[in-house]
Amino acid sequence: MGLAYYPGCTLKARARNLDEPARASLEALGIKLDELSKWNCCGAVYSLAEDDLIHQVAPIRNLVRVKKQGQDTLATLCAFCLNTLKRANLLIKQNAEKRGTINSFIEEGIDYAGDVKVIHLLELLRDGVGWEALSRQVKLPLRGLKAAPYYGCTLLRPREVAIDDVENPSILQDFLKALAASPIDFPESTRCCGSYQVISNPDDVAEYARVVLNSASVKGAEALVLTCPLCDYNLGRGQKELIKKQSDFMGMPLFYFTQLLALALGLDPKVCHFELNYGGPELLLRGKGLLS
Amino acid sequence: MPVTISSRRLRSGFAKKVKEISGQNLQLCYQCGMCVGSCPAASKMDLSPRQIIELARLGLEDEIANSSTVWTCASCLACTVNCPRGFDLSTLMEAIRLLTLRKNIDRVRPENISPEQRRELPQIAMVSGLRKFTG
Numbered sequence: 001m002g003l004a005y006y007p008g009c010t011l012k013a014r015a016r017n018l019d020e021p022a023r024a025s026l027e028a029l030g031i032k033l034d035e036l037s038k039w040n041c042c043g044a045v046y047s048l049a050e051d052d053l054i055h056q057v058a059p060i061r062n063l064v065r066v067k068k069q070g071q072d073t074l075a076t077l078c079a080f081c082l083n084t085l086k087r088a089n090l091l092i093k094q095n096a097e098k099r100g101t102i103n104s105f106i107e108e109g110i111d112y113a114g115d116v117k118v119i120h121l122l123e124l125l126r127d128g129v130g131w132e133a134l135s136r137q138v139k140l141p142l143r144g145l146k147a148a149p150y151y152g153c154t155l156l157r158p159r160e161v162a163i164d165d166v167e168n169p170s171i172l173q174d175f176l177k178a179l180a181a182s183p184i185d186f187p188e189s190t191r192c193c194g195s196y197q198v199i200s201n202p203d204d205v206a207e208y209a210r211v212v213l214n215s216a217s218v219k220g221a222e223a224l225v226l227t228c229p230l231c232d233y234n235l236g237r238g239q240k241e242l243i244k245k246q247s248d249f250m251g252m253p254l255f256y257f258t259q260l261l262a263l264a265l266g267l268d269p270k271v272c273h274f275e276l277n278y279g280g281p282e283l284l285l286r287g288k289g290l291l292s
Numbered sequence: 293m294p295v296t297i298s299s300r301r302l303r304s305g306f307a308k309k310v311k312e313i314s315g316q317n318l319q320l321c322y323q324c325g326m327c328v329g330s331c332p333a334a335s336k337m338d339l340s341p342r343q344i345i346e347l348a349r350l351g352l353e354d355e356i357a358n359s360s361t362v363w364t365c366a367s368c369l370a371c372t373v374n375c376p377r378g379f380d381l382s383t384l385m386e387a388i389r390l391l392t393l394r395k396n397i398d399r400v401r402p403e404n405i406s407p408e409q410r411r412e413l414p415q416i417a418m419v420s421g422l423r424k425f426t427g
Contacts, residue, residue, distance in 0.1 A: 048386035157369035192368030
C-alpha cells in the first residue's frame, strides 16, 4: 500500500500543473501515492471561531477515512488543504470535549482522536527521501536558474502547524539546491499575497503582488517558486497589471516546486503542464538550455 | 481618532461576545503595535489592527462596524506569530466578521464576481472567500 494522498479540489481542476508533476516525480523516486478512495473538500480555510464546530467536520471526515483505510499518515500538496487538515487534526487531538461532539456528529463509526499524521510533500522530500538522496536522482541539474522561493502563509503559520522555521524557513532553498538551481533569498518570501481578498479587494491584491514581485526582482530572481495555487493566481494576475503600469518590470515566470522537480528528474516536460503557468516559464527554461 | 467612551457603551455585550467567539483574553494586548508592523495589509486599513483590539475591549462596536479593517484582513497570521504577548489577533478579526455574517449580512455577493474571474479563480479562492465574506 502506498502513501495516502489528499489532492483537494484545486489540484483536480485549476492547479493540475501542481499535482501531475508531483505524482510523476514521486513515482520516479519510488514512492507510490494512493489517492484517498473517497474524499471531500476540506473547507479551504480553518475556522478561527471557538464556537464553530460544523466547519471542522469536513477536514475531520477526510482524516477518518485515512484511518479506515488502515493508514496513519496523510500527504497533501495544496498549502490551504495542509493548513486546514493539520489544524483541525490538532484541535481534535487537544480538545476532548470538541472531539466528543465532532465524533458523535459525524457518525463514522470511529472515535477519531487526531492520530493521523498530516504531512506536506516537501516534508516527505526532506525527511523521507532526504536532500542528498534527491540530488543523486537529478538527471537534469537546473544550473543557472535563479529562482526565489515564495512560501506565502499557510505552510508556515500558525507556528504549531508550520513545516519549517516560521521566520526563517529554508526548506524550499534546500530543495532548489538539491536540484542544482540557485535559490535567491528576498525579504518578502513569507509575506501574504492577499489570499482570498482577491474576490473582494482585487486592486489591493494586485498591489501586494507588486511588492512581492519587485522585491524578488531587485534581488536578481528570474522566477518565483511557489507551493500554493492561490499565490499563483494572485501573483500571476498581479503581474499582468504590473507589466502594463511599470515599464521596467519585464514579467516574472512562476513555477510550482513540483514542476522543477519533475524537470530535474528528467521526466517528460509534458507532465509539468507549463502551458498553465503565468509569465512565460518555457521561454526562460529554453534560454537556460533546460527545455528543448 | 477621538472616540466617546461612556459607562453605557462600556457595559455593552460586544466585548464579551467577541471574547467568547475568539477565545482570546483581550486584556493581554499591551498596544505595542507589532501586529501593525507585521501586517501586509495595514496600509489599506482605516483602523490599524492595534486599534481594533483597543476598541473591541472597550466595547466600542459602532466604531468597529464603521471600519473596513476586519474585511481587509486576509487571515495570513503574520500578527499572530509575531505578537510578543501570544494574542491571536486573527481570531478576533474572525469573531468581529462573524458578528455581522451571522446576522445574514453578506460582504460579498457571488453574482458580483465577474464570469471571467470565476473561470480563472482557483477553487480554494472561491471556497475560502465565500467562507470569509458570506454567512
